[in-house]
Amino acid sequence: xxxxxxxxxxxxxxxxxxxxxxxxxxxxxxxxxxxxxxxxxxxxxxxxxxxxxxxxxxxxxxxxxxxxxxxxxxxxxxxxxxxxxxxxxxxxxxxxxxxxxxxxxxxxxxxxxxxxxxxxxxxxxxxxxxxxxxxxxxxxxxxxxxxxxxxxxxxxxxxxxxxxxxxxxxxxxxxxxxxxxxxxxxxxxxxxxxxxxxxxxxxxxxxxxxxxxxxxxxxxxxxxxxxxxxxxxxxxxxxxxxxxxxxxxxxxxxxxxxxxxxxxxxxxxxxxxxxxxxxxxxxxxxxxxxxxxxxxxxxxxxxxxxxxxxxxxxxxxxxxxxxxxxxxxxxxxxxxxxxxxxxxxxxxxxxxxxxxxxxxxxxxxxxxxxxxxxxxxxxxxxxxxxxxxxxxxxxxxxxxxxxxxxxxxxxxxxxxxxxxxxxxxxxxxxxxxxxxxxxxxxxxxxxxxxxxxxxxxxxxxxxxxxxxxxxx
Ligand code: ARG
Ligand code: ZN
Numbered sequence: 082x083x084x085x086x087x088x089x090x091x092x093x094x095x096x097x098x099x100x101x102x103x104x105x106x107x108x109x110x111x112x113x114x115x116x117x118x119x120x121x122x123x124x125x126x127x128x129x130x131x132x133x134x135x136x137x138x139x140x141x142x143x144x145x146x147x148x149x150x151x152x153x154x155x156x157x158x159x160x161x162x163x164x165x166x167x168x169x170x171x172x173x174x175x176x177x178x179x180x181x182x183x184x185x186x187x188x189x190x191x192x193x194x195x196x197x198x199x200x201x202x203x204x205x206x207x208x209x210x211x212x213x214x215x216x217x218x219x220x221x222x223x224x225x226x227x228x229x230x231x232x233x234x235x236x237x238x239x240x241x242x243x244x245x246x247x248x249x250x251x252x253x254x255x256x257x258x259x260x261x262x263x264x265x266x267x268x269x270x271x272x273x274x275x276x277x278x279x280x281x282x283x284x285x286x287x288x289x290x291x292x293x294x295x296x297x298x299x300x301x302x303x304x305x306x307x308x309x310x311x312x313x314x315x316x317x318x319x320x321x322x323x324x325x326x327x328x329x330x331x332x333x334x335x336x337x338x339x340x341x342x343x344x345x346x347x348x349x350x351x352x353x354x355x356x357x358x359x360x361x362x363x364x365x366x367x368x369x370x371x372x373x374x375x376x377x378x379x380x381x382x383x384x385x386x387x388x389x390x391x392x393x394x395x396x397x398x399x400x401x402x403x404x405x406x407x408x409x410x411x412x413x414x415x416x417x418x419x420x421x422x423x424x425x426x427x428x429x430x431x432x433x434x435x436x437x438x439x440x441x442x443x444x445x446x447x448x449x450x451x452x453x454x455x456x457x458x459x460x461x462x463x464x465x466x467x468x469x470x471x472x473x474x475x476x477x478x479x480x481x482x483x484x485x486x487x488x489x490x491x492x493x494x495x496x497x498x499x500x501x502x503x504x505x506x507x508x509x510x511x512x513x514x515x516x517x518x519x520x521x522x523x524x525x526x527x528x529x530x531x532x533x534x535x536x537x538x539x540x541x542x543x544x545x546x547x548x549x550x551x552x553x
Contacts, residue, residue, distance in 0.1 A: 115165040116167070125424050126473075130265055133164050137216070139261065139263060141275050141276070143261070146279075146280065154223055162185075165210045167210035170205070172263060173221075179224060180221070181203075182194055185215050194208070230256050230259060239252060239254075240252055252316070252388075254424065268421075268422040270420060274307050275307075277303065282323070288318060290306065309373060310418075313420050320393075322380060323343055325342075326340050335361070336373065337356060338393070345400060347400075352379060353377075356394075359403070363407075367511045372418075374392050375413070377395070378395045379396045379401065394409035410437075432490055434484075454488075468481075470482040502531055509531060521544065
């Protein structure tokens with residue numbers, strides 16, 4: 082329904098409802114033969130992710146010592162071959178690979194597996210091909226000093242960031258490769274199990290919930306965390322250090338965990354209370370909370386941003402206020418449960434989370450979404466009006482337009498279809514694609530279906546034109 086060249090689908094559109102964990106956007110490699118492509122096929126980030134297989138599960142057993150900054154890990158990755166594969170890639174940056182083995186349940190490719198690590202690509206060759214459609218396990222033992230991604234265009238520092246007492250781990254868009262090998266692109270979700278060992282006295286925080294109490298042996302403590310819902314790689318975290326914790330449940334009964342670096346001790350109670358209150362409120366607006374726990378983490382590292390890490394949004398070196406908590410928790414629905422498959426659709430994450438801030442403001446009796454919209458509309462933010470938020474800017478990915486104009490797109494839509502249809506649309510969108518994948522085309526189609534209106538011109542003006550929309 083959306084017109085304009087750059088908005089056309091890329092020919093791999095999935096059916097409306099995608100089953101949990103299945104990645105319809107991982108295409109069989111266009112390369113001939115039985116070689117998986119070194120990129121998943123995102124034209125704006127051509128080497129991110131990989132083709133030819135779909136990861137179903139990551140088991141990450143990781144030991145880290147903040148004093149030496151040494152990490153040693155074993156990643157056990159269960160994947161399904163989408164084509165015959167005698168060779169495939171994993172994304173891994175900087176660490177040293179010690180051993181790689183592949184097993185498809187019939188053949189242990191022990192004798193023939195070779196691995197070559199060049200740049201951020203680990204190429205695994207099994208010799209005998211894994212048949213198309215078959216599940217296989219690849220185990221990678223690796224070690225070294227993790228290095229975050231720094232200053233690649235304007236993304237700042239992200240990935241595994243060593244801190245004085247541990248690590249601050251926020252990976253959007255492609256920093257997961259700095260601490261584990263995988264298919265590092267949002268178009269391939271998987272389940273995650275973490276087994277993290279750190280010096281006793283430190284806390285390891287990963288996604289999902291703790292499986293049993295941490296166990297301390299010979300001065301080292303092991304934390305086992307499980308994320309039981311599909312998750313993209315950039316939302317995975319293993320944030321480490323000294324933390325003060327507050328745990329309990331929200332009023333609606335969702336497990337809630339707040340953790341703060343001792344320097345942010347005074348923020349702990351507010352973080353806990355607001356995260357609980359806002360999670361419960363979003364569940365009434367967007368539909369049931371998609372995960373098994375909520376909360377937040379404040380660490381003593383000035384990232385200059387927050388990240389919606391699944392179940393545990395992370396706030397980098399500041400005391401988070403209501404707006405940003407509302408934003409990161411809205412991402413649990415839009416971005417985390419519903420994931421984009423190409424970075425050009427980032428407004429489906431950031432525009433929605435920004436609009437959620439405006440709804441939260443309206444809800445608590447502050448400025449209404451309409452007032453905030455008008456304020457932005459009258460501002461001469463030339464850069465924002467020149468950027469079409471429906472396209473990716475790989476060199477300026479998290480630009481204002483994706484956030485603000487993305488949010489304004491939703492407000493323009495709300496004005497057009499009315500509150501009843503608009504809020505029904507948000508809930509239906511979240512329900513129909515729960516734990517799945519979304520595209521701009523899919524959102525426009527649903528908005529047209531629920532409103533019975535032709536919305537091409539509206540979305541075209543707001544998402545794809547490099548100028549200020551004349552009207553809304
Ligand atoms: N998704 C985050 C947010 O909601 C932004 C992440 C920015 N990442 C980065 N590497 N700068 O605000
Ligand atoms: Zn965001």
